[in-house]
Amino acid sequence: MSIYQAFGYAAKRAALIADIREKGPIYQAWLTRASVEGDISILSDDYGLHPALARLLPALGAFGEAEDATGFYEALLNAIPVGAETGALARQTLLLAWKDPVYGRANVIKPGPLHAVCKGVVDLVTQSIDKPIDKKAWRATRTALAAMRNADASTERAVDLVMSLAWDLEQAPGAAHDVITAWSAAVNIEADASDEDCFSDAENETFQAEMNKINEEAMEALSETQSLDSIGVEAFLAEVERVWAADPVRNALKQRSMARRARSNAKMAVWRAAIQQQVLDLAAAAFRSRNASPSGAQPAQSLSR
């Protein structure tokens, strides 16, 4: 299915694991920054991981969150045999975004014509695990999905996610990143919406207005003692913090907002851990026979569904 074969030799896998470990928590690390700007090619060019799997790593890790994902990376990389083709694992992982019984988008789109069109996309992704799919087939599913997008406004985000699934990962591996990012955003919105202390619309508006006002006040205060160009991020954030703290009424809103964020982040961590475990299970199942084989030979269809 692809020209990529993992690692090449065992020492390269160890080198990649060591490199990721050395670079620290993923949200500060090169992997996230590189993926955001689109250049994560080293993982494919030097380490032989399928570009779609490479792009899944930061998104599945702890994209933008203070969760240390190195344990997940190590377990996943260790589960991939040297020389393995990893595009199928990437596709199986993406299918979780639709099929997962708790978080999958199949739960969001009610049975009916739109669900059927989405299912058509999912079927193509499933088929693409075993064989190349014609460009026209991908295109036809996208055209059908675009035509139905406005059928139900409440499903718009889920449809956008499915639309990101409808790409040939050999031609557009970045679509893998789009799918997980869309899934993560949707789960985050659901986590916020189910919070025990949701802001009312009025509170939300007030909080946004106060935040903008305080940012402006902080900038103005700092600019009295230094030029705008020389104001650093740390100094700005410290001043913002000071202004919030100086006003108990405004600060109460901020504290509530921070508490909500912490609760949502905890829910996101639960989601991420569940998906990471499923990816590890998929990898274990897909590569079991090869990892168990002394010769390292992989059955031709070991990654098929």
Added chain:
Amino acid sequence: MSKLKDVTTEAFEAEVLRSTIPVLVDFHAVWCGPCKASAPALEDAAREFDGEIAFVKVDVDQEPTLAQQYDVQGVPTFIIIKDGQPVERFQGMVSRGKLATVLEPFAGAGE
């Protein structure tokens, strides 16, 4: 090689307004993170819709007149121009899914 062509104010009329196919104009800036993050998706979409929709970039700092003319308040801003007229606009970082959703109605018949 990039499928997204940089367009200047001088070339805008010939490249965009008189184009025989719809054109997605990406108003961007070199300092803009979301613009950079959107670039790979735009390249993929440009390849997918090759011959059906043209993709061009306008650097708002280099071409402020165009940015002003199309009321670009932030970057990235994307405007689809068909028969010389803006017919759709959206802002912010884009995914392949979002691009496909917006562009499909302006593309050919699925070829």
